[in-house]
Amino acid sequence: MVAAANEKQLLVGGKWIQTGDWLDVRSPYSGEVVGRVAKAGADETRNAIDAAERAMQDPLPAHKRAEILVRVAGALGRRHEEAAKLISDEAGKPLKAARVEAARAMSTYTFAAVEARKLAGEMVPMDAAQAGEGKLAFTLRRPIGVVGAISPFNFPLNLVAHKLAPALAAGCAVVLKPASQTPLSALLLAELEQEAGLPPGWVNVVVGKASEIGDALVDDERVKLITFTGSGTVGWELKQRAPKKRVNLELGNATPVIVAADADVSLAATKVAQNAFSFAGQSCISVQRVYVERAVYDTFVAELLPLVEALKVGDPAEEDTDVGPVIDEGARERILDWIGSTHGEVLTGGSLDGELIRPTVIANPPADDKVSCEEVFGPVCTVTSVDSVEEAIDLANGTRYGLQAGIFTSSLDNALRAAQELEFGGVTVNEAPTFRSDQMPYGGVKDSGNTREGPRYAVREMTEERLVVVDLP
Ligand code: NAP
Numbered sequence: 158m159v160a161a162a163n164e165k166q167l168l169v170g171g172k173w174i175q176t177g178d179w180l181d182v183r184s185p186y187s188g189e190v191v192g193r194v195a196k197a198g199a200d201e202t203r204n205a206i207d208a209a210e211r212a213m214q215d216p217l218p219a220h221k222r223a224e225i226l227v228r229v230a231g232a233l234g235r236r237h238e239e240a241a242k243l244i245s246d247e248a249g250k251p252l253k254a255a256r257v258e259a260a261r262a263m264s265t266y267t268f269a270a271v272e273a274r275k276l277a278g279e280m281v282p283m284d285a286a287q288a289g290e291g292k293l294a295f296t297l298r299r300p301i302g303v304v305g306a307i308s309p310f311n312f313p314l315n316l317v318a319h320k321l322a323p324a325l326a327a328g329c330a331v332v333l334k335p336a337s338q339t340p341l342s343a344l345l346l347a348e349l350e351q352e353a354g355l356p357p358g359w360v361n362v363v364v365g366k367a368s369e370i371g372d373a374l375v376d377d378e379r380v381k382l383i384t385f386t387g388s389g390t391v392g393w394e395l396k397q398r399a400p401k402k403r404v405n406l407e408l409g410n411a412t413p414v415i416v417a418a419d420a421d422v423s424l425a426a427t428k429v430a431q432n433a434f435s436f437a438g439q440s441c442i443s444v445q446r447v448y449v450e451r452a453v454y455d456t457f458v459a460e461l462l463p464l465v466e467a468l469k470v471g472d473p474a475e476e477d478t479d480v481g482p483v484i485d486e487g488a489r490e491r492i493l494d495w496i497g498s499t500h501g502e503v504l505t506g507g508s509l510d511g512e513l514i515r516p517t518v519i520a521n522p523p524a525d526d527k528v529s530c531e532e533v534f535g536p537v538c539t540v541t542s543v544d545s546v547e548e549a550i551d552l553a554n555g556t557r558y559g560l561q562a563g564i565f566t567s568s569l570d571n572a573l574r575a576a577q578e579l580e581f582g583g584v585t586v587n588e589a590p591t592f593r594s595d596q597m598p599y600g601g602v603k604d605s606g607n608t609r610e611g612p613r614y615a616v617r618e619m620t621e622e623r624l625v626v627v628d629l630p
Pocket residue numbers: 307308309310311312316334335336337338365366367368370371372386387388389391392407408409410440441442532534560600605606
């Protein structure tokens with residue numbers, strides 16, 4: 158069961174505003190309205206940019222920014238269950254996964270607070286060159302300016318935290334546009350920042366028509382950086398349309414895992430079962446493609462299938478649910494279509510359990526099947542037998558994506574070869590590539606993006622280096 162509908166206004170310039178127009182937020186599981194949010198357009202977005210610009214004219218010192226970030230982390234700790242419930246209601250995320258997300262958001266704010274206090278430039282060794290003799294030089298890290306942040310539905314709290322917290326640590330005001338399907342968690346974070354003492358204008362949240370809000374952020378020269386997490390189609394187009402801004406992209410993946418013949422096969426099967434279907438596969442690093450050396454393929458599949466079939470599919474609000482709904486009917490139809498069109502063998506799943514897609518494992522699909530080369534973003538993984546780790550690496554590299562990949566092996570040679578040859582932003586060894594801890598540098602190469610998040614790295618992106626040269630007497 159979902160919570161009673163709650164009504165939320167937008168935060169612009171420190172004021173909660175109505176617009177006369179509303180957007181319903183529905184549970185992806187039951188279709189019930191779980192909240193409604195005032196709907197913004199280009200005008201509210203421009204007002205929000207005005208407010209952000211005004212806020213930055215009165216900079217907040219680093220210790221105050223750090224104190225606010227710490228207070229938000231504390232509030233998230235105190236309101237953990239409420240935050241988890243909100244994520245679960247609006248995204249359809251099983252409660253146990255929603256609790257992990259809420260705890261991670263606290264960690265993201267805590268790390269951002271540390272970065273706010275550490276933010277500093279560096280000394281330049283001037284007398285290392287003849288031209289520099291007699292000079293002292295150092296750099297300052299200055300906030301880049303107003304940040305436009307756009308976030309997806311699948312981690313509605315923690316991925317918003319990964320935008321708001323580093324921006325504040327860097328000294329930047331933000332105009333945030335959360336996903337229309339999941340704006341409630343974002344508004345909760347904005348509320349917590351305000352309660353923590355953030356002055357007006359430093360965080361503004363506008364919810365509404367994506368293209369209208371996106372255009373306003375792209376067109377306004379005062380927005381110096383757009384930080385976008387979502388699909389490649391939208392992200393790369395935004396970057397193309399804003400050549401004078403920094404446009405940082407965190408995009409999708411078709412996450413591969415290699416299981417070498419010398420791996421702990423039980424560990425690999427357990428990790429794949431846990432990480433291919435959690436939140437119905439709707440994580441950008443959900444395990445999707447598993448390449449298993451032939452010698453252990455049958456054992457691996459025999460261990461994996463019972464674990465997958467034991468996952469509980471159902472209401473995300475129930476404590477023991479592992480796999481809930483995908484975000485909407487369109488996504489469900491697309492995923493079923495991709496399963497239906499595969500040339501691989503469906504070993505389990507492939508059909509509906511009520512309205513929900515059962516966890517699905519497909520054996521040996523060709524490399525050009527949709528489930529092999531595109532991001533499924535659903536409760537589906539493939540298992541493919543290969544002759545060698547080398548072949549597995551080639552297949553893993555064979556898509557346009559490059560976010561995270563993993564290998565299970567007991568050989569140092571295999572592990573180091575994978576670390577060097579997998580063309581991804583991150584490689585995990587004896588851990589599923591779905592693993593993320595919030596201080597890590599996280600981001601992709603190829604079509605998966607062009608930046609790294611994690612407060613330390615995001616703060617670097619959200620600041621500019623200014624050189625100061627002093628002539629010594
Ligand atoms: P999406 O459809 O691209 O939406 C992401 C955000 O962009 C939403 O806020 C959306 O608004 C907005 N948007 C859509 N069209 C826009 C436009 N023309 N201008 C400006 N903003 C626009 O992605 P999604 O379905 O929410 O998320 C799933 C994707 O995100 C997957 O590909 C997943 O892999 C990726 N992802 C990547 C990471 C990472 O860290 N690398 C993390 C999580 C998810 P509306 O909601 O109003 O349409």
